[in-house]
Amino acid sequence: MRKGYMIVCDGSNGAGKTTVIKAIDAHLVSRGHATVVTREPGGTVIGEKIREVVLCPDTPELCATAELMLFAAARAQHVREKIIPAMASGKIVISDRFDAATVSFQHYARGLPLDLINLLNDIALNGFKPDINIILDLDPAIGIARVNSRGERLDRMEREKLEFLQKARNGYLAQADRDPKRFAVIDASQPLEDVISDAIKVVDHIVAG
Numbered sequence: 074m075r076k077g078y079m080i081v082c083d084g085s086n087g088a089g090k091t092t093v094i095k096a097i098d099a100h101l102v103s104r105g106h107a108t109v110v111t112r113e114p115g116g117t118v119i120g121e122k123i124r125e126v127v128l129c130p131d132t133p134e135l136c137a138t139a140e141l142m143l144f145a146a147a148r149a150q151h152v153r154e155k156i157i158p159a160m161a162s163g164k165i166v167i168s169d170r171f172d173a174a175t176v177s178f179q180h181y182a183r184g185l186p187l188d189l190i191n192l193l194n195d196i197a198l199n200g201f202k203p204d205i206n207i208i209l210d211l212d213p214a215i216g217i218a219r220v221n222s223r224g225e226r227l228d229r230m231e232r233e234k235l236e237f238l239q240k241a242r243n244g245y246l247a248q249a250d251r252d253p254k255r256f257a258v259i260d261a262s263q264p265l266e267d268v269i270s271d272a273i274k275v276v277d278h279i280v281a282g
């Protein structure tokens with residue numbers, strides 16, 4: 074019998090991932106589920122250290138290949154140390170970004186070959202797949218404006234040109250088109266309550282089914 078689930082919330086910077094994840098988590102907890110909220114890069118002590126390196130705005134010289142490998146290293150640790158054990162004990166894991174982000178950012182936006190990204194994702198995931206990737210789809214110009222209005226320092230990815238962020242957005246949509254069973258695209262330009270109710274419908278479908 075299957076035990077836990079893994080739900081990923083992904084999409085453009087500032088699309089509302091962190092906000093929507095809090096709502097999904099509260100919904101699942103209110104239904105009596107045990108949950109683990111996590112994020113990528115990060116989610117483990119080692120992963121959070123890698124996150125500091127990959128997102129640090131003071132080291133723009135980080136090359137695309139090293140960046141890809143750091144994301145993959147953080148993911149390998151995340152899957153083995155946190156996700157698999159949590160799911161084995163029946164928990165629902167909710168992750169802020171996951172494997173699809175690497176395909177979008179490192180292939181579609183950065184231009185690294187897809188077979189290289191797939192290989193590193195395969196090594197990191199070791200046969201594991203999330204149950205659903207919810208993609209919060211938003212024009213990155215709006216996303217960056219939302220991030221700016223939070224008043225925090227922008228990280229290395231958020232400082233990328235709009236054209237780069239647009240390519241990443243299109244990368245998410247292309248992945249969703251290719252694999253509609255594993256992806257659910259939600260229009261994140263809607264009022265927040267509508268985005269949340271769309272996301273909860275997707276989650277209820279997965280967890281109930």
Ligand SMILES: Nc1ncnc2c1ncn2[C@@H]1O[C@H](COP(=O)(O)OP(=O)(O)OP(=O)(O)O)[C@@H](O)[C@H]1O
Binds near residue numbers: 219262
């Ligand atoms: N649908 C929405 N309409 C308007 N504002 C929104 C909406 N969703 C989120 N916001 C606001 O936009 C900002 C960014 O949201 P949030 O931090 O959840 O996004 P994120 O995708 O996690 O961003 P990041 O990529 O920086 O982690 C927050 O101030 C949030 O309140």
Ligand SMILES: [Mg+2]
Binds near residue numbers: 090091092169
């Ligand atoms: Mg966030």
